[in-house]
Amino acid sequence: MLEAVRYEGAYPDTGRAAQAVAHVLAGLGRRLTGDERVDLAARLPTEAALTLTAQVPAFDELTGWGFVKDLATRAGTSQAAARWDTGAVLSVVARLAGPDLLARILRTLPGGYAILFGQADLTAGRTRRTP
Numbered sequence: 001m002l003e004a005v006r007y008e009g010a011y012p013d014t015g016r017a018a019q020a021v022a023h024v025l026a027g028l029g030r031r032l033t034g035d036e037r038v039d040l041a042a043r044l045p046t047e048a049a050l051t052l053t054a055q056v057p058a059f060d061e062l063t064g065w066g067f068v069k070d071l072a073t074r075a076g077t078s079q080a081a082a083r084w085d086t087g088a089v090l091s092v093v094a095r096l097a098g099p100d101l102l103a104r105i106l107r108t109l110p111g112g113y114a115i116l117f118g119q120a121d122l123t124a125g126r127t128r129r130t131p
Contacts, residue, residue, distance in 0.1 A: 001045050001092060009088030017088075022051055023075045024089035027067060029055030036105045043096045064112025091118040 006017035025044075029052040032040065037057075041049040062070055072082035094102050094117040106114050114121040 001048055001096070004092045004095075005088050008091050009084060011088075020085035020089050021048060023071055023082075024086050025051040025093075026055050027071045027074070027086075028052060028090070028093070030058045031062065031067065031109060032105065033057045034108070036101070036108055039101055040093070040097055040105065043098070043101070044093070061110045063110050064114075064116050067113065067116065086116050087118065090116050094118055 002014045002017045002021065005011070005021055006014050009017060009020060011017045011020065025048055029037070032052070037053065041053050044052060068083045068086055069079055071077075071086060072079045075082060075085075077085075097105065102117060102119070106117070106119070111121070
């Protein structure tokens with residue numbers, strides 16, 4: 001996973017990729033709950049799964065852009081750097097999750113997350129369904 005994120009993010013080494021993975025998966029862990037959280041953790045490498053599941057889910061709803069801004073604040077980076085890290089990590093997570101699980105994850109999140117996973121937002125303008 002780290003090598004894939006290093007490649008996607010054009011990071012100079014896997015250490016920098018590991019930082020991005022830790023920040024983004026921690027943020028995602030604060031957003032995901034239920035079966036989607038469990039099923040995603042099962043598809044991630046052990047250390048990544050532990051980072052995801054160690055987070056206590058937050059119940060405030062952040063849009064995709066709100067997610068990026070929150071990551072920037074928590075990581076002490078610019079919003080542009082946080083957006084880059086988010087795209088690099090979540091594009092790899094999307095491949096590991098597979099299309100069915102990714103669709104389920106996106107249905108549970110507020111608007112604006114699809115693009116962060118490298119997907120077209122085909123639900124723009126629709127209200128979110130809660131499971």
